[in-house]
Amino acid sequence: MLLLRNISFLLLLAFPLVIKAQLAITPSAPLTDSTMLPNHITDSSKIQLPTHTTLNTTIKQDTLKNYATEKEEYLRTSSKSFIARQDSLKHLGGYKKKVTTTLKNKLGLKTDSTTTLTSLLIKQTNTKGNVSVGYDYGVIPFIVSSKTPAGFFKTDGNISFEAFKLPLIASFYYADVKNVSGLNNYFRLTFDENKFKENLNKQISGKEYAVKEDLKKLYEERQKIEQKLLYLKTVQSLPKFKIPTDTSLLGNIPTLPTLPKIPTNSGDSLKLPSANIPGAIPDSLKNNTKTITTFPKFSTDTLTKLTTPASATNLEIDSTKIKKQLIDSLPSNYKQYINTADSINRKVKEYEAQAKAIKDKIDKAEKTIKAFQSPNANQNPLTKTPKVQTLLSYVKKLEVGLCYPNYSTFLINGTAVRGLNMELQKDNTFFAFTYGKTINNLLVSNNIVQNNLQNVRNLYNFFDFNNVKESRRVAAFKLGYGSNDANHIHVGLLYGVGLSSYITPTDVVGATALKEKNYVLELDGKYIINSNNSVEATYGKSSVQQEGVDYPDGEKGLIGGLLNTNVRSNVGLIKFNALIPKTKTKVTALSRIVDPFFKSYGVGFMRSDNIRYEFKLEQPITRKIKIGASYRKDQDNILNMFLIKTTLQTIGTSLTYKVTKRLTLRASYNPVLQTIRSKDNSIHLTNKNYISNIIVTWNPKIKKISSSFNALYNYYQLYDGVKNNIYQNYSLNNVTTVKAFKNEFSASTFYANNLDTLNGATLLVTNALTYPIKKCSITAGGKWAKNKQFNNQFGYKLKINMPVSKYLSLEFSGEKIVIGDFYNSYSTLIVNINKFPYYCQGKLIINW
Known part of the structure; x- marks a missing residue:
């Protein structure tokens, strides 16, 4: 229907x-x-x-x-x-119009402008960066599973953008593989302090330029005014010419050079002179009923004013009339003279007022320019106007997501945190704050030979927290006077909650770990003695309180735990820096002690129960030669609680020799001495280890050819308690560019006297040539490897990058794996690799 x-x-x-x-x-x-x-x-x-x-x-x-x-x-x-x-x-x-109007007001735009909301958003978001999405398949170097081939999806990106003049950087990495070693999925949003300062400087420079242009115009205007004033004042100073102060009221009439002197007569005070004066006073003035005691005299000095006797003050009104009549009776050329003089006087006053106003504007502009040039952005007048901009000018670091706090020594340092991290500096006030979960990407290996994890999930994967519901949470802050690199005194506090051990996964049935709380207090300061010498000191105290343990009232909680003197959980450091100007010698001396029971959730890899002494020296010999020396001694069992005491001494020497402008040589030699001794001296062992490195860098310039060579040699002699194991590595790398061609060559060989997983010696040579064809980039190369067990192996690689559009490109790469690429030669692993000895990648890249 x-x-x-x-x-x-x-x-x-x-x-x-x-x-x-x-x-x-x-x-x-x-x-x-x-x-x-x-x-x-x-x-x-x-x-x-x-x-x-x-x-x-x-x-x-x-x-x-x-x-x-x-x-x-x-x-x-x-x-x-x-x-x-x-x-x-x-x-x-209406709502859109309201939002648009609000944005225009915040951005300082006129509300009647035709700018649309979309245009505003695009205009205020200056974005650039790259994002890639891809898939890897084959022999994956960092997968800790024995399954080969394997594959996984991954995406990563790095985006910098400005949202309403707020510069930010967003970066991320995600892979769906779980059995991964040393690699965490993460997301991080960072405030770009350098970009903010750059934008602020541009803003200041732009406004400073505008003020300077206005100042230039003010200088020109003042010059014109001063020229006019100078001319008029020159006229005023001419002989026979005096500018009246006010001819319309009681101003004094200047003495004209042709006017004769008016005589006085004691009998008739109003008797006119007998001389024939052009435009004489009418006779009607003789019948004036008012009594005038004295008639003002014309001075014979043309530079003086007419004076009115004090006795004639009661005749001021009549005298004014008389003077007006006198002026009216003068010929036209005299009246024109007086009017001109009066006009000049008014102009002088007007120009003087203008000159004063211009001077005030110039002083204000010069003061503004001086403020622009102030190194302290907080004192800049531009940063005081917008409240958000003022707050952002205090920010030294702001991270959300995967953070790396490093503003303290023993409070929080060397540990990745998933959460929030910020540092603020306002004048001499410093404040730092961190909150989040600690992330540990160093997992315990259950296969020491192959150094990988067998069937163990990544417990700290950023997007997979099934096993970290009880992970360590930390909150820390630091507050004080002065910045970290200047004179300062700071106090900090950390509070953490977690488990006593994370070696056993918490989802294993029967696995138990005690929960505990961690309190850490830190005091640190720095004093700059002069421009060449400074001293730093840090003290810390920690407390660990496990759940279910009944602590005495005086040792419980934050205050009780940190004031508890029964537990040795202190830490201290003192450091001295010096520079000898005459010899340009840099000296650093350090001493540190860590008590056996000191523990901080915020510190990554630091041994407790340790005392250290360290000394460093850097000395330039000539403009081309610089040497360095260092000595460090570490010793444990500082309270003699154990039978064995271990001492580790490291001696470091280094040499830098800039042979020519393009040739540099660096070398280092570091003996490491380990001493193990018992209390009764029944055990006394000394292990001698040596580490040496030589690096040569050469950058020749041959016409239109650009080339760079790097040669490296490493030597390790390590004693394992039975014998000395020697490991040597030689490598040579070269990058040469000729016009559009780019060639990358590398050769490396590894030698060991121990039949370890590399079977003694492996030689690997690779070469790859990159050439752009139209808008595409193609890289092709070959590999050759030689090993005692596998003789010769050959491989190859191919990589193609081709644009799809202005912002979009595709990249494909594949290579045949040979011994020495990134895997060892254990027979069980080789069997799996030989099934599919390739590593393939494909990804979509967006650049803008």
Whole structure:
């Protein structure tokens, strides 16, 4: 029935006549209301509804009625929905407009500008970086499973972007493989302090440039004003010319050079002089009823003003009238003289006021420029305006995700934390805070020979926390005066919760580990004696309190645990740095002690029950030669709690010789002496070990050829208690570029006097050539390996990188594995590798 209705409706729409659905119409009957007919149809009897030819049936009247009713209801409902949708869109549009206006206000844009919300977001997000998604298959170097071949999906990326002028860096790595050694999945979001400072400097430079331009205009304007002032003041200082102070009131009329002196007459104070003065005072002044005791005299000195005697103060108004009349009676050239003088006086005052205002603006601009050039960004006027920018200027480090705190020595250092890490520095106030879970990517090996893990999951995989629900959580802060690299005194505190041991997986049935709390207090300071000498000191105290143990009241909790003197859980360090200017000698002396029961969840690999002395020296001999020397002594069992005491002494020597501008030689020789001795001297062993390294770097320049050579030699002599094991490694690497060609060559050989997993000696030579073809990059190469057990082995590699679009590219690579690539030669492993001796990769790369 529904299909019938739909088809009928389509036929009605196709019919050339307009029929209203409200009418009850019989298909074979004429229309009863002629007013409903179109204008060009007059005979309703000629109008017939079409028949349904496909279904070969006639549409009944009730069907049309029902259809019309349903259609009307549908249109009514649709109309309501449309109105509601329009209201929603109108509301959404208003919200979008509100957000756009808010963003414009925050960004300092005019609200009436035509910038759209999308444009604002794009404009404020300066993004660049790369993301890759791929799949690896074959002999995977870091999978700790014996299964070969193996495959896994992986993705990684590094993205730097600015969100509303906030520079951030996001990086991540994820692989779905679980049995992986030394590799954690992670995500990290970092505040880019360097980019923030760069943007701030650009902002300061831009505004400083604008202020300097304004200052330049002010200097030019001041120069013009001063020129005008100088001219007018020069006119003022001319002989026979004195600018009146105010001619409109009681200003003094200057003595004109042609005017004769007006004599005085004691009998008639108002008697006019007999001389014929052009424009003389009218006779009507003689009948003045006012008594004037003294008529002001014109001074014979043109540089002095007319004086009004103190006795004539009561005649000030009349004198003013007299002077006005005197001025009015003067010839036109005298009146023009006075008006000009008065105009000059007003201009001088006006220019002096302008000059003062310009001077104030110049002083303010110079003060602003001086503030711009201040090394302390916190004192810069630009950073004080936006509150967010002011706060960000204090940030030295801000990490979210996988963090690496290193702002202390014994509090939290050398441990990766999944959480939050931040460091703030405001003037001389330092604050640091860390919170999260510690991550350990060094797992215990249950196969020492092959140094891998057999069937053990990665307990600390970033995206898989099934086994780390009881992992160690730490919260630490540090607060004090001064920055880490300057004079400072800081205090820090750490609180941690975790298990006493993580060697046994917590999901194994029957495995138990006690929960414990860890408190650590640290005090550290640094004092810079002068520009060449400084001293540092650090003290720490820890407390570990296990769950279920009943501690005395004075030893429980944070305060009780840290003040407990019954447990040796202290740590201390003192370090002295010195520079001798005359000889350019750098000296460092250090002493450190760690009590047997000191423990900090925030410190990675540090031995407790240890005392250390260390001394380092760096001395340049000439401009090309520099030598170094060091001595370090470590000793355990400092409280004599055990039978055996071990002493480890390391002597280091180094030489750097810059033979030429392009040739450098580095060498080091480090004897390591181990002494094991018991209390009663019944056991006394001395093991001598030696480590030597030589590195040669040569960067020749041959016309248009760029080349770099690196040669390395390592020598290790290690005593295992039975015999001396000698390991030697020789390697040579070269990268040569000729125009678009790039060739990479490497050769390495490893030798050992012990038939270890490498069977004594392995030689590996590889060479690869890279050449771009159009927009693609192709790398092809070959490998050759030689071993006593396997004789000669040959391999090859191929890598293709081709762009798909401006931002998208594909990369495929594959290589045949030979002995010495990255695996040992144990027979069981070789059998598995020989099944599929290849390592293949494919990935999609996005760059922008």
